[in-house]
Amino acid sequence: MRWVWFHKLGSPKWFFFQSKSWVLPLLGLGSIGLIVGLVWGLAFAPADYQQGDTFRIIYIHVPAAMLAQSCYFALGAAGFVYLVWQMKMAPIFIKAIAPIGAVMALIALVTGAIWGKPTWGTWWIWDARLTSVLVLFFLYMGIIALQSAFDDVMLANKATAVVCVVGLINLPIIKYSVVWWNTLHQGATFSLAEKPAMSAEMWLPLLVSVVGFYLFIAGLVLWRMQSEILQREHRSSWVKKEVMDRGL
Amino acid sequence: MTYSSFLQSEFLILWRRKQDVLNALLFFILVVALFPIGVDPSPAFLAPAAGGIIWCAAVLSILMAIEGAFKEDYLDGSLEQLVTSGLSLPLLMLLKVLALWGCVVVPLLLIMPLLSEMLFLPSTVFWVLILTLLLGSPSLFFIGLIGSALTVSLRQGSMLMMLLILPFYFPVIIFATSAVHAAQAGLSYSGSLAMLLAMSLLSLVVSPVMTAIAVKASVN
Amino acid sequence: MAFDTFPAFLIMGKHGVYVWSAYGFSMLAIAVLTWNTFAHHRKVRNTLMKRYRMDQIR
Numbered sequence: 041m042r043w044v045w046f047h048k049l050g051s052p053k054w055f056f057f058q059s060k061s062w063v064l065p066l067l068g069l070g071s072i073g074l075i076v077g078l079v080w081g082l083a084f085a086p087a088d089y090q091q092g093d094t095f096r097i098i099y100i101h102v103p104a105a106m107l108a109q110s111c112y113f114a115l116g117a118a119g120f121v122y123l124v125w126q127m128k129m130a131p132i133f134i135k136a137i138a139p140i141g142a143v144m145a146l147i148a149l150v151t152g153a154i155w156g157k158p159t160w161g162t163w164w165i166w167d168a169r170l171t172s173v174l175v176l177f178f179l180y181m182g183i184i185a186l187q188s189a190f191d192d193v194m195l196a197n198k199a200t201a202v203v204c205v206v207g208l209i210n211l212p213i214i215k216y217s218v219v220w221w222n223t224l225h226q227g228a229t230f231s232l233a234e235k236p237a238m239s240a241e242m243w244l245p246l247l248v249s250v251v252g253f254y255l256f257i258a259g260l261v262l263w264r265m266q267s268e269i270l271q272r273e274h275r276s277s278w279v280k281k282e283v284m285d286r287g288l
Numbered sequence: 289m290t291y292s293s294f295l296q297s298e299f300l301i302l303w304r305r306k307q308d309v310l311n312a313l314l315f316f317i318l319v320v321a322l323f324p325i326g327v328d329p330s331p332a333f334l335a336p337a338a339g340g341i342i343w344c345a346a347v348l349s350i351l352m353a354i355e356g357a358f359k360e361d362y363l364d365g366s367l368e369q370l371v372t373s374g375l376s377l378p379l380l381m382l383l384k385v386l387a388l389w390g391c392v393v394v395p396l397l398l399i400m401p402l403l404s405e406m407l408f409l410p411s412t413v414f415w416v417l418i419l420t421l422l423l424g425s426p427s428l429f430f431i432g433l434i435g436s437a438l439t440v441s442l443r444q445g446s447m448l449m450m451l452l453i454l455p456f457y458f459p460v461i462i463f464a465t466s467a468v469h470a471a472q473a474g475l476s477y478s479g480s481l482a483m484l485l486a487m488s489l490l491s492l493v494v495s496p497v498m499t500a501i502a503v504k505a506s507v508n
Numbered sequence: 509m510a511f512d513t514f515p516a517f518l519i520m521g522k523h524g525v526y527v528w529s530a531y532g533f534s535m536l537a538i539a540v541l542t543w544n545t546f547a548h549h550r551k552v553r554n555t556l557m558k559r560y561r562m563d564q565i566r
Contacts, residue, residue, distance in 0.1 A: 082517075082531070083510060083511065083517060084510055086510055087510060092520075092521045094520075094523040094527060096520070097526070097527055097530045097531075139541075140541065143537055147533070147534045147537050147538075150530070150533050151530040154526050154529055154533075155526070155530065158523055260541065260542065260545050263545050263546075263549060264545050264548070264549075266549065267545075267549040267552045271552050274556050279556070280556075283553055283556045283557050283560060284557065286553065
């Protein structure tokens with residue numbers, strides 16, 4: 041009986057009504073976390089003794105980069121679930137989360153570049169992390185392009201699921217190869233990973249903003265999934281009732 | 289239909305379409321020629337860059353060759369027959385990759401001495417380059433075939449296929465060119481070669497299954 | 509508060525341009541994403557509503 045929730049996930053109707061009441065609280069809590077974390081990081085956290093105030097970019101750069109990766113893992117897992125169990129919700133989830141992942145990767149890239157200008161002296165550096173986020177961004181764009189290229193929904197579902205799974209298998213290889221390539225090409229430049237240990241005043245706001253980002257994005261994903269469910273299930277009577285009751 | 293008759297017919301089709309393979313080779317040489325013309329024709333630039341140039345050109349021309357791998361089978365309905373033939377579809381896909389690989393990579397290797405002369409690649413490094421192509425190119429074919437099967441039902445699928453597949457080629461290019469670079473610097477390059485082999489083996493396991501799923505979905 | 513005055517907060521020891529542009533871009537991107545999600549949801553509901561009404565008239 042423990043697996044009942046898992047099987048219920050296959051039902052768009054069940055998911056729609058379960059998730060409906062979650063969207064606004066998630067978005068609300070998320071924005072509170074975001075505002076608190078970012079204001080704390082911008083105004084109250086102490087400046088870094090090496091980088092000064094530029095280091096404050098970390099409070100958006102790190103959450104965005106983390107989300108860009110987490111979204112891809114979720115995408116790959118959903119693709120796997122779809123290929124194995126043909127679960128109806130999986131492609132809906134993939135469709136909802138892919139653009140969000142792409143935006144997160146873009147934010148990580150842009151803030152990384154802006155951060156790079158005062159610290160490294162250039163906008164772009166072929167740093168292992170920036171490069172692997174760039175690859176991630178391209179993977180997202182490929183998935184979005186593939187998804188919108190098909191007229192047939194079933195085929196779009198299958199095709200994107202295949203790419204997501206292949207991407208999930210390849211992502212560690214890509215990451216490893218880029219890190220390895222980077223160490224080969226350039227010596228120890230300043231690396232974001234080798235920061236001196238942060239003090240609590242610095243990482244607490246980071247933690248808050250990371251949690252805020254995650255909650256906010258979870259709310260957005262659920263919201264997008266709801267639109268997608270309504271669109272895909274428009275022939276069923278419960279969708280008709282839901283739409284007509286709500287009014288314009 | 290049996291596996292051997294399928295392999296035979298694949299070779300026959302590739303032989304009849306030899307102009308396509310020839311075009312891919314010509315494209316390869318042209319891309320290689322872009323670098324001396326566009327960047328710098330002096331040996332001081334070309335010799336260290338040769339491995340990278342050859343690999344980038346090889347990746348592009350292999351993509352061109354794979355891109356249409358399923359197109360005609362899809363249009364004339366023989367792809368559907370493969371799905372309903374009762375034979376194991378992943379195994380058929382594996383045979384297809386092997387046939388395609390043989391027909392594209394062997395000619396590529398044959399013109400390699402000529403190109404390495406044109407790019408002033410030292411002769412000691414030449415064999416390392418050949419080894420990287422032998423070990424690395426199977427994974428290019430395996431991954432590429434997935435993309436080709438996914439986009440076969442689209443009319444304008446080739447650009448999309450390249451957009452999808454090229455990011456997956458990054459690791460292969462990285463390890464292949466670094467093996468060549470290490471050989472040029474007199475360092476050990478066996479680690480990179482082992483990584484290339486590992487990636488080819490991994491894609492050998494994953495790709496036929498994925499290609500089969502994609503083919504089934506496209507045919508429906 | 510890590511800054512003594514409000515102008516110091518804006519300038520951030522000469523790095524203000526970088527910090528504020530990074531924050532500005534990110535907030536803009538998230539706002540666009542949220543707006544897009546909202547607009548798409550509303551559009552889906554409206555189109556479905558119109559379609560159901562058409563069906564009823566028939």
